[in-house]
Amino acid sequence: MTARVHDRIRAVLWHQNRVRLLDQRRLPDTIDYLDLARCDEVAQAITDMVVRGAPAIGIAAAYGVVLAARTCAASDWRRAIEPDMERLAAARPTAVNLHWAIARMRAVIDRLNRDAARADSTMPDPAMSDLGHELLAEARRIHEEDIAANYRMGELGAALLDGNSVLTHCNTGSLATGGYGTALGVIRNGFHAGRIAKVYADETRPWLQGARLTAWELVQDGIPVTLLCDAAAASLLRQGDVGWVIVGADRVAANGDVANKIGTYNLAINARHHGVKFMVVAPTSTIDLATASGDDIDIEYRDAGEMLSSRALSEHGVAVWNPVFDITPAELIDALVTERGVLHRPDRAKLAALLRLRQKNGAITAPL
Numbered sequence: 001m002t003a004r005v006h007d008r009i010r011a012v013l014w015h016q017n018r019v020r021l022l023d024q025r026r027l028p029d030t031i032d033y034l035d036l037a038r039c040d041e042v043a044q045a046i047t048d049m050v051v052r053g054a055p056a057i058g059i060a061a062a063y064g065v066v067l068a069a070r071t072c073a074a075s076d077w078r079r080a081i082e083p084d085m086e087r088l089a090a091a092r093p094t095a096v097n098l099h100w101a102i103a104r105m106r107a108v109i110d111r112l113n114r115d116a117a118r119a120d121s122t123m124p125d126p127a128m129s130d131l132g133h134e135l136l137a138e139a140r141r142i143h144e145e146d147i148a149a150n151y152r153m154g155e156l157g158a159a160l161l162d163g164n165s166v167l168t169h170c171n172t173g174s175l176a177t178g179g180y181g182t183a184l185g186v187i188r189n190g191f192h193a194g195r196i197a198k199v200y201a202d203e204t205r206p207w208l209q210g211a212r213l214t215a216w217e218l219v220q221d222g223i224p225v226t227l228l229c230d231a232a233a234a235s236l237l238r239q240g241d242v243g244w245v246i247v248g249a250d251r252v253a254a255n256g257d258v259a260n261k262i263g264t265y266n267l268a269i270n271a272r273h274h275g276v277k278f279m280v281v282a283p284t285s286t287i288d289l290a291t292a293s294g295d296d297i298d299i300e301y302r303d304a305g306e307m308l309s310s311r312a313l314s315e316h317g318v319a320v321w322n323p324v325f326d327i328t329p330a331e332l333i334d335a336l337v338t339e340r341g342v343l344h345r346p347d348r349a350k351l352a353a354l355l356r357l358r359q360k361n362g363a364i365t366a367p368l
């Protein structure tokens with residue numbers, strides 16, 4: 001796939017039969033890639049945030065399943081691959097893309113199993129011989145489809161912009177996806193089209209995805225960025241030059257509630273208060289109709305060490321509350337941009353229609 005303008009960074013690669021990850025813990029000071037040969041190493045890298053961002057961890061997990069298949073014994077692969085997939089799925093709880101990608105890989109395994117069951121039992125196991133090849137092809141499709149979705153969302157989202165400035169949160173770019181990005185894809189496209197006056201990025205405490213990743217990524221791709229601390233967002237929106245707040249999502253529930261990086265909810269309230277529009281950009285792989293509302297989303301809590309700048313604080317018994325995602329209620333969202341189209345004021349009925357599913361008594365039942 002041909003890269004677009006302002007589109008040079010790739011954080012997840014399949015390289016010489018290994019998963020190559022740009023180590024995001026070390027950015028922006030050090031550019032270092034890790035080459036992983038085993039599935040458990042990929043699961044650990046997801047937990048440790050070597051790779052992060054909802055679509056990127058789904059893609060890394062898909063390649064992790066390929067490694068699992070390649071390293072398990074031919075005689076035993078059906079049993080042996082399952083714990084590896086479970087380990088990947090448990091690596092982080094909130095982003096549904098992880099489960100979505102593993103489900104796609106499992107569907108390939110199930111198909112090969114069915115083919116094997118139908119085959120003549122005196123022949124070598126056709127499923128095993130095809131397994132690595134078919135799984136790699138599926139992982140590559142997941143990766144390429146994600147980039148294509150980001151390009152499309154970039155076009156659809158940028159068309160909504162009004163020439164004012166934009167504010168973004170966390171990192172939603174090439175580092176968080178297969179490439180180009182969700183909210184940052186809209187910003188890339190909008191900047192190139194001259195539809196954005198200025199890009200503001202929250203530093204995004206406590207892990208500083210905005211300061212360390214978004215600022216670095218935009219500078220690499222030639223897009224000027226102005227950084228602010230999260231607490232300055234209300235004052236910025238009050239100034240009146242920001243037209244849209246643009247964020248990504250880790251999970252969109254069936255009613256349109258959105259789980260995203262902690263601080264997103266504050267921004268949505270602030271945006272509504274100041275008459276600024278609020279856009280969520282997420283591919284359909286982030287929509288989870290099996291989760292009824294934001295209340296049902298598992299929010300990840302991370303280590304106190306992410307917040308305690310000094311060891312002395314923990315030695316003095318300071319407790320830490322560190323939820324790393326929050327829920328933005330659907331009613332605060334002006335536009336949900338997906339690769340299948342834009343939902344203005346998303347709700348349960350609009351999401352079901354987007355995915356072409358039937359609604360009965362508020363519950364989603366079957367394909368149309």
Ligand code: MRU
Nearest residue numbers: 052053054170172176248249261
């Ligand atoms: O904890 P992280 O860095 O994995 O959180 C990432 C985010 O919250 C992003 O905003 C989200 O994944 C959407 S970006 C594609």
